[in-house]
Amino acid sequence: MSAPKTIPKDAQVMMQILKDMGVTEYEPRVINQMLEFTYRYVTTIIEDAKIYATHAKKSNVDADDIKLAIQCRMDQSFTSPPPRDFLLEVARQKNQTPLPLIKPYTGPRLPPDRYCLTAPNYRLKSIQKKVSSSAGRITVPRISVGAVSSRPSTPTLGTPSVQSVSTKVGAPVSLTGQRFTVQIPSASQTATTKPTTPSTPAVSNVLINQSLIGSKNILITTNMVSQSTGGDSLKRKHEDDDDYDAL
Amino acid sequence: MAAVQGGMVDAKDETDIKKEPTSDGFGNNHANDARVLTASPGSSAAAGNNKPAAGAPEEQQTLLAVLQFLRKNKLSESAEILRREAGLPEEVLDPKGSDSTGSGQGGSTEVDGEDASSLLSRVTLPTPGGAKAPSKAGEDQPDVNVVLSAYSQQGDPALYEVYYSGLKKFIESVLDCHRAELSQVFYPLFVHMYLELVYNNHESEAKAFFEKFSGDQECYYEEDLRILSSLTKKEHMRGNETLLDFRTSKFVLRISRDSYQLLKRHLQERQNNQIWNIIQEHLYIDIFDGMLRSKSQIDAMSGSLAGEAKREANKAKVYYGLLKEPEIELPLDDEDEEADNEEGKPKKKKPKKDSTGSKSKKQDPNAPSQTRIPLPELKDSDKLDKIMYLKESTKRVRLGPDNLPSICFYTFLNAYQGLTAVDMTDDSSLIAGGFADSTVRVWSVTPKKLRKVKTAADLNLIDKESDDVLERIMDDKTASESKCLHGHSGPVYGISFSPDRNYVLSSSEDGTVRLWSLLTFTCLVGYKGHNYPVWDTQFSPYGYYFVSGGHDRVARLWATDHHQPLRIFAGHLADVTCTRFHPNANYVATGSSDRTIRLWDVLTGNCVRIFTGHKGPIHALAFSPNGKFLASGATDGRVLLWDIGHGLMVGELKGHTDTIYSLRFSRDGEILASGSMDNTVRLWDAMKAFDDLETDDFTAATGHIHLQDNSQELLLGTYMTKSTPVIHLHFTRRNLLLAAGAYNP
Numbered sequence: 001m002s003a004p005k006t007i008p009k010d011a012q013v014m015m016q017i018l019k020d021m022g023v024t025e026y027e028p029r030v031i032n033q034m035l036e037f038t039y040r041y042v043t044t045i046i047e048d049a050k051i052y053a054t055h056a057k058k059s060n061v062d063a064d065d066i067k068l069a070i071q072c073r074m075d076q077s078f079t080s081p082p083p084r085d086f087l088l089e090v091a092r093q094k095n096q097t098p099l100p101l102i103k104p105y106t107g108p109r110l111p112p113d114r115y116c117l118t119a120p121n122y123r124l125k126s127i128q129k130k131v132s133s134s135a136g137r138i139t140v141p142r143i144s145v146g147a148v149s150s151r152p153s154t155p156t157l158g159t160p161s162v163q164s165v166s167t168k169v170g171a172p173v174s175l176t177g178q179r180f181t182v183q184i185p186s187a188s189q190t191a192t193t194k195p196t197t198p199s200t201p202a203v204s205n206v207l208i209n210q211s212l213i214g215s216k217n218i219l220i221t222t223n224m225v226s227q228s229t230g231g232d233s234l235k236r237k238h239e240d241d242d243d244y245d246a247l
Numbered sequence: 248m249a250a251v252q253g254g255m256v257d258a259k260d261e262t263d264i265k266k267e268p269t270s271d272g273f274g275n276n277h278a279n280d281a282r283v284l285t286a287s288p289g290s291s292a293a294a295g296n297n298k299p300a301a302g303a304p305e306e307q308q309t310l311l312a313v314l315q316f317l318r319k320n321k322l323s324e325s326a327e328i329l330r331r332e333a334g335l336p337e338e339v340l341d342p343k344g345s346d347s348t349g350s351g352q353g354g355s356t357e358v359d360g361e362d363a364s365s366l367l368s369r370v371t372l373p374t375p376g377g378a379k380a381p382s383k384a385g386e387d388q389p390d391v392n393v394v395l396s397a398y399s400q401q402g403d404p405a406l407y408e409v410y411y412s413g414l415k416k417f418i419e420s421v422l423d424c425h426r427a428e429l430s431q432v433f434y435p436l437f438v439h440m441y442l443e444l445v446y447n448n449h450e451s452e453a454k455a456f457f458e459k460f461s462g463d464q465e466c467y468y469e470e471d472l473r474i475l476s477s478l479t480k481k482e483h484m485r486g487n488e489t490l491l492d493f494r495t496s497k498f499v500l501r502i503s504r505d506s507y508q509l510l511k512r513h514l515q516e517r518q519n520n521q522i523w524n525i526i527q528e529h530l531y532i533d534i535f536d537g538m539l540r541s542k543s544q545i546d547a548m549s550g551s552l553a554g555e556a557k558r559e560a561n562k563a564k565v566y567y568g569l570l571k572e573p574e575i576e577l578p579l580d581d582e583d584e585e586a587d588n589e590e591g592k593p594k595k596k597k598p599k600k601d602s603t604g605s606k607s608k609k610q611d612p613n614a615p616s617q618t619r620i621p622l623p624e625l626k627d628s629d630k631l632d633k634i635m636y637l638k639e640s641t642k643r644v645r646l647g648p649d650n651l652p653s654i655c656f657y658t659f660l661n662a663y664q665g666l667t668a669v670d671m672t673d674d675s676s677l678i679a680g681g682f683a684d685s686t687v688r689v690w691s692v693t694p695k696k697l698r699k700v701k702t703a704a705d706l707n708l709i710d711k712e713s714d715d716v717l718e719r720i721m722d723d724k725t726a727s728e729s730k731c732l733h734g735h736s737g738p739v740y741g742i743s744f745s746p747d748r749n750y751v752l753s754s755s756e757d758g759t760v761r762l763w764s765l766l767t768f769t770c771l772v773g774y775k776g777h778n779y780p781v782w783d784t785q786f787s788p789y790g791y792y793f794v795s796g797g798h799d800r801v802a803r804l805w806a807t808d809h810h811q812p813l814r815i816f817a818g819h820l821a822d823v824t825c826t827r828f829h830p831n832a833n834y835v836a837t838g839s840s841d842r843t844i845r846l847w848d849v850l851t852g853n854c855v856r857i858f859t860g861h862k863g864p865i866h867a868l869a870f871s872p873n874g875k876f877l878a879s880g881a882t883d884g885r886v887l888l889w890d891i892g893h894g895l896m897v898g899e900l901k902g903h904t905d906t907i908y909s910l911r912f913s914r915d916g917e918i919l920a921s922g923s924m925d926n927t928v929r930l931w932d933a934m935k936a937f938d939d940l941e942t943d944d945f946t947a948a949t950g951h952i953h954l955q956d957n958s959q960e961l962l963l964g965t966y967m968t969k970s971t972p973v974i975h976l977h978f979t980r981r982n983l984l985l986a987a988g989a990y991n992p
Binding site: 109118 | 486491492622762807809816853
């Protein structure tokens, strides 16, 4: 494939412009960049001008439309710094106030928090379920597999097996950005034998961020709230799908 | 003012006499003008006569001019009456407005030009005579003058060429000694006349004018002329703030009294009033008595966009001395427990004074007082730093022409021309680089790696009472040689470490200045104020304050705990490209694309010094360690040395062939190192350059400088790199020179 021997005309024009403006050394890609900019700019202006012409119910685009388009675009994208007299006036006002005294022993001197970037830019998503009537019980649903099924409205009677909780918690978990659900085989599941578990569920699905301090993790796992009524079956569906993710 | 008003009052008496024959006043413009002037103080009959005449454009102009004058002198009732009677529209008139309406009227005839000059002469005649009278009168009544000269500039654009060549012929015919001084007039006059033609939409005349005379200008104005050549329409001027400022500000020329007399006599005798008006409007001629300046002297000081500096601009007192160092007690290695204080006085450990401590107890008269500007107190960590500093400085190498420093170069590889800013900490332990891909990267130069502070959970677990708590808060798992800081959305053009090594500042093209913590390596604050690229930023020598300068032509002083700037330093005509603090933190020097350097007082925000002489935008500034001198480097390849106290140029170091991007004095001020785009580092003998200065009264008074051409003697060494432009220089505490740049094959 032979490269074209002659440079296209508009590239030649651009080279001439660069020469006229005194730019003698430049990388070859500069021509392409300048041409792209030119095309984009001219296209934008002409499109704007067409809009203005149709707005004024003219059939053709004329010089006034182009002038208006250029002016509007200038005020929007290619703004220039404020004029000198304005700056001098602003400076005069600003410079009249005396320099503020510095309070000693104030630690890192930063502006008020709303002007800093030190606030966390994430929010913890925690799903709280209604607490079951039997207090002090920690129940955790099994990770559900398969379709969502109906939920019995009776509260669970599963007795918490604390050991598994603690072991689960104690295990070195890599908490990096993963869902954390604890599964306890509920010993005394009466009614349903479906794999999809009954009720309960208080899953505290939290998206654990790396910077969360360790102690908080422990707190979450033991705070499982059980119980849910049929009322929020819809919500539960969501969560089950979320549980899915953890796998 | 009073004289003019007196004139008007006198004329008013004449109205009653002259009222009858006014009706045929149309043809006689001059008479009509006189009548309008006299009629305005409330004589309605005459005003009524003028009503039909108001339709003619020339009358409109005159009426507007008079209205403007009345408003300015607070004769509001008269102004109202005139306006009502003449049937003028409501809008308030400003000189610029009248200028454009004047231009909109199209070319008026010579008659108006003569009227303007006659009006002008009527205005200026009553004022007391003197060499400076015309310019003084011009300054007292700028509005009327501007309006009236709007007339005279309309006086045929085709004649501009004639005016200019006339002046050229005159200046070429004067004595040699005067010619150099009077030739200074050419460039500003040329630019202003060209801009007037463009502004008033006389495109073809402007082009012809430019072609004819642009070749005559000095070579160092070439860049400006190239920009001007592409400006052919009024719309082109709209966005260019620098040129608009140039048009409205006065170009300062310093001419001796004799030459000025010559010029004035010539321009006034031949009724060359147009060019005289232009000169009065756009140039400020600072006259001095005494010897004429030679061409070389003039060339050394000229080159900036606003001419030279007026003498008054450099007369304010500048406290260039250093602040006293606080007394730090060095912990002695032994006998901490010595207890003999019989009188019950607190134990006094004799502090180990070394040569760098200040010995004198007296206040240096040139130093600012300790409390002139509020400075942060010394924390314990700062005291420890100071002790380290004093210890290191005892091991400092004494430099001199026969003992040159060793140079260690840090080359940034694989930067692909993206390295845009470099800074090093004072103790040379960290280097930060700002890149065009908007990242900031910090490296540790010593074997000690960079560590982040532990997370809050882990911090709870450590023993806070242990001695090495500062080590324990660091998380060793995060140790690495370099850390990358992300946050900006544009190339990073300025970087500065804080003196206590806790923070680093970076300024970028996105208009913000960001403060990053070096303990957590995250961004703490984004200071938004400039809405345009910020070209440079620097922490003050004591921390807490920092200065930034950018494309919006101002430099701003900030404090880390205020989200808005504390001071705005406005005055430059073009972008502020370089900002540096004085060692005593009371002054800020800014270098700009308008080829001037200004020194600003932090306390008041006023500009206390203006230094002109560079022929290109300034990119490097350095204060000498004793605070007395300033060195500056620009794209013209010269390093200029300035005496801050007297406000004079004291040296010129020629040698570099390309832009100078970095300048640094050695720790005791004996050697000045300069790094440039021509891939070299040059060392200059600063001691010698500042040694033999003859600043006698004459020099100080007139600002005449006598520069010796001793660059060759002062050059101590040239060190070439392998195609690596040098963009940062740093002397360690022991006077080893470190340099940094990106390899650019």
